[in-house]
Amino acid sequence: MITHRPRAALLAASLLLTGCGGTASAGQAHPTVAVGGAPASPAPGTTAGAGEIPGLGPRTRAAVPSTARQAVVVSGRGRNSPLSTVVLYRRTGSGWQPGAAWPAHNALRGWSDRHKGGDLRSPVGVYGLTDAGGLRADPGTRLPYDHGSGFHSPGTGFEGESLEGSFDYVVAINYNREPGTSPLDWTRPLGAGRGGGIWFHVDHGGPTHGCVSISEGHMRELLRTLDPALRPVVVMGDRASLAR
Numbered sequence: 649m650i651t652h653r654p655r656a657a658l659l660a661a662s663l664l665l666t667g668c669g670g671t672a673s674a675g676q677a678h679p680t681v682a683v684g685g686a687p688a689s690p691a692p693g694t695t696a697g698a699g700e701i702p703g704l705g706p707r708t709r710a711a712v713p714s715t716a717r718q719a720v721v722v723s724g725r726g727r728n729s730p731l732s733t734v735v736l737y738r739r740t741g742s743g744w745q746p747g748a749a750w751p752a753h754n755a756l757r758g759w760s761d762r763h764k765g766g767d768l769r770s771p772v773g774v775y776g777l778t779d780a781g782g783l784r785a786d787p788g789t790r791l792p793y794d795h796g797s798g799f800h801s802p803g804t805g806f807e808g809e810s811l812e813g814s815f816d817y818v819v820a821i822n823y824n825r826e827p828g829t830s831p832l833d834w835t836r837p838l839g840a841g842r843g844g845g846i847w848f849h850v851d852h853g854g855p856t857h858g859c860v861s862i863s864e865g866h867m868r869e870l871l872r873t874l875d876p877a878l879r880p881v882v883v884m885g886d887r888a889s890l891a892r
Contacts, residue, residue, distance in 0.1 A: 699743015701883070705891040708883065711774040717878035719744065720777065720848075720870070722860050724770075724886035728758035730855030734862055736873060747873075750866045756855040759886045763823070763858065765843035770858050772885035775846075776822040780871055781831045784816045789871035791819070794830040809853050817867040819848040819874065821860075821882055848882075860884065 700709070703723055712719060717739040724732040732754045736747040755770040763771035781794030783801075799815035820831035824844040829835065836844045843858060848870060851861035860882075862870070874880045883890065 699745075701737055701744045701746075703887060703890050704883065707892045708774070708885075708890050712881060712883060713774075713879065715879045716881045718874060718880035720874075720880065720882045721890075722752060722754065722770075722882060722884035723890060724754055724759055724884075726758065727886045727888060729886070730754055730756050730758065732860065734860065734866070736870065738878075750862050753851055753855050753861045754884075755858045759889060761889070763843050763846075765841055766857075767843070768857055770856070770860065770884065771823045771843070771846060772889045773823065774881055774883050776827055777819055777874060777880040777882055778822060778827045778876065779820045779829060779831055780818060780874075781820075782815060782817040783813075787817065787868045787871050790875050790877075791871070792828075793871075794832065796832075798830075798832045805852060805854050807854060811852050813864070814850050814852045814861070815847075816850050816864065817871060818850075819867075819870065821846040821848065821884075 701719065701721060703721075704712075719737045719739070721735050721737060722732050723735070730753050732752045734750045734752045737744045738747070739745075755768050757768040758770070759772050760767060760769035761772050763769060778791065779794070780789050780791040781796070781799060783795075783797065783799040785795055786793040799818065801811045801814040803811050805811055818831050823846045824836050824838045824842050825831075825846075826833060826835040826837065831845075831847055834844075836842065845858070847859045848867065849856075849859055849861050850864045850867050
């Protein structure tokens, strides 16, 4: 069940403090990754056994719950890079099987092992995916979906690009939030200083404040594919961090 805070307070908090709705960085080209293309290569010095997710080291693999049968892997190009690749994996009897590789943005300044509000870095780690929402109507997800005007994303990014439509579809990443609530819920179990409001959302053409953004079409596909019965998680970080 989705629970709600007062809408006015939620909207004000989300606009002022959310990790989402970030902005573009000058002079940084976005990588081209073909839909249906191969997933990102493992980080140097790592190998993946048959049926394992490439690029994950022993510590990262151990953090993936044994009950998870879907894993969205966000592999950042570098520690300080806002560019990344997203691949959705499904665990089968023969191991983890990859889907298509999608281009993505993460936070402007890259990644952090200890994310703090306003640091313009995305949190490294493994987090549950339990709740979704958006300004637009539910596109057919199995996740609880909060549809409402609280997901409006006004304003412009660092380079003046419009943020309109960025929150048309979102999936909450369970970093410093209460699972089972709307993505707009402002409960912060680790405290407000550790940031929050980390989502998958629609890409607006540049880096984010902390979220991961992909194209609108890929967001719809992600929403339709995620299944709470498969206990989906996101595995996210720069390649070197994931290889640990």
